[in-house]
Amino acid sequence: MTLFLDSVQVRFGATILFKPLTLTVAPGSIATVMGPSGCGKSTLLAAVCGTLDPGFSYTGTILLNGRKLNDIAVENRKVGILFQDDLLFPHLDVFGNMAFALPAGLRRSEQQARIIASLESAGLPGFENRDIATLSGGQKARVSLLRALLAEPEAILLDEPFSKLDEDLRSSMRSFVFDRIQRMHIPALLVTHDKADSPDGTFTELN
């Protein structure tokens, strides 16, 4: 599983947001894209995901495991996303949020088994019936990642996922996320304005 971006460039009308970007992300590894706020980092992720706002367009090719994503509908791309806000659905509990990501056709007991196992592996045993509002920031962030991964994506995009966490929480969350992605063996594309977010200190500048 590899994510390959070939001279990807986003425009808004006639305005070019950044220079063409070419990147190869190997499975289990994380590519970091850096840039100041407003340079189009989130827009780049929207292009990979397929959720560009009306008025935006892009050139270049996006390949995932040899599949050309350009013309595939968002919901069929199998590309997960994690934002700086947890975006857990407030009308559902932890179980509901995670079950939402599971594939169709599972029996309730299967859903339960998978979700409990996933929560336990993340150090959150017994959390399945908790109301989202009662979780701490770090717990929300972890549930949010677990939810994205339960859908078994073939690649995951990270939109400054650590920027809203406290300093001490940030480093433990980083290693949690990187560890999960390595275990899932999928490519990850991380955009950030904080050099420390890059797992190996290397990054590509967006300008």
Add this chain to the structure above:
Amino acid sequence: MSGSSRLNLFPLVTQTAFLLPILVGLIFTAAPALGYLSVAGHRGFSLDPLRTLFAHPSLPGALRSTILSGAGAASASLALALWIAATVHGTRAWRVIEFSLAPLLSLPHAAFAIGFVFLISPSGWLMRAVSPSLSGFTYPPDWITAGDPWAISLTLTMILKETPFLLLMVFSGLNRLDVKRTVWIGRSLGYHRLRIWTRLLIPQLYPMLRLPLLAVLAYSLSVVDLAYIIGPSLPPTLSVLIDRWFNDPDIAYRMVGAAGAVLLFVLTLLFIALALLAEQLIKKAAAGRLLNGRRKSPFEPLAGTGSWYMMLVLLINTTSLLVLMIWSIARVWRFPDFLPSLLVISTWTDNWGRMIEPLGVSVAAALASCAISCVLVVGCLENELTLEYAKQPSIDRRSLWIVFMPLLIPQISFLFGIQVLLVFLHLDGTWLALIWIHMVFVLPYVFLTLASAYRSYDRRYSQVGLTLSWSPLKTFARIKLPILIKPILFSLAVGFSVSIAQYLPTLYVGNGRFATITTETVSLAAGSDRRIIAVYALSQVILPLLGYAAAIAIPFMMHRNRQMMRN
């Protein structure tokens, strides 16, 4: 502390000024229904009015059209508004809807209904468009379209007016959700847009739509002016029947009217309860499916229809307005001509003199009721924010129900009682009573449109003023008011248009002494010359339009060199 305790008076005054009279009005309407009407010499308890009501030959038909049109219009409007939102949100067409909502909502119900009649009646513009070329008619056919006995045309009229209103409520609800990224996450998890709406957005949105929906339901079940214009006639809807009984020369019929008003009140409560019950049932039924993981929706092939519905709503509203304009300057417009053969402006000039007074009464009542409502609403919101800042328990959520109360009770169920009360106090037919009854309906809308912008004001701006040792009042007038001028004026414009549109309250409380442009238009619509009706209806359209124009123009002039004030 003294400042906040004085602010405490605002919710108190607001609630007693509105709630108490409505309750008294309900009681004073219920008393004659049980045989007590002292002006007619009835002072005992009797079930005769109720017996007469239930034995009345018109009642079954009236109930049928009331329920069909009321419940039908409310549920169809909700379904359409949600369908349009779910299918159009996030596309370019959404922007078009956003811009068209305010002008759509500024078109008064009565004027729109009249235009709609001119459009769909057998001799209407639609028939003219296909005659005689396609239809072969050289005379209007003997069909019943507007005012049909099944109240379909009345239901359609209400759907066309209430769908934009509920869409506006959807808009303001969506502003409080992170829709863009919720849709993004949902789609990245493999869900189709429609599924994201039914499973993620509507469950979060509905609590914010509940009150507006119930208001639409109560309104549709009890509307009188629209039912006169485009409702069935033999028998009419229950609300019209009640209004006729209340105005019957035989004073004994007031008691039958009162019995009908109580029945309509109970019917409305029943349907509100049904709506709440349906919500719970749907929630229960959906709970199991919510998490079944199905990504595709069977309605996907129909997703393109949402924008077509919206275009249809827009098109019908515009053509209704257009046909009014044409009639207002037509001199000779024979069937089946598509356009008048002779145009004049004399219908305008001949009627202008007669319209000045009703227009003046409309504007005066609207300005006064809006200004006082706005002061009260701002006071209530200030009080709420002060309490919240002081971490004292705030009653804002519950007070919302109280503010909404006048919109959830059929007007005709308490207006008769209020009339009785005002006669007793010798206040009937006074300006005071007229302005007050308009406020009862204006205030909820001012509250509704102002609250969210007012609550999200950054109080640190005011703290800057206070640290410059300005007085709280000066800080409020020099900083907060100018910053919030746009939402305040917009809420005033909404209140203004609500006041202009009031028909029944003006008649009952004014005791026949006040003629507004709306009461004149509705009474003319019953059977006047189409050209004169059109002139009156358009005059009714112009007033709220001027209000909205002022609400846009004044902040623009004030802040024309201030970029941050543009949004």
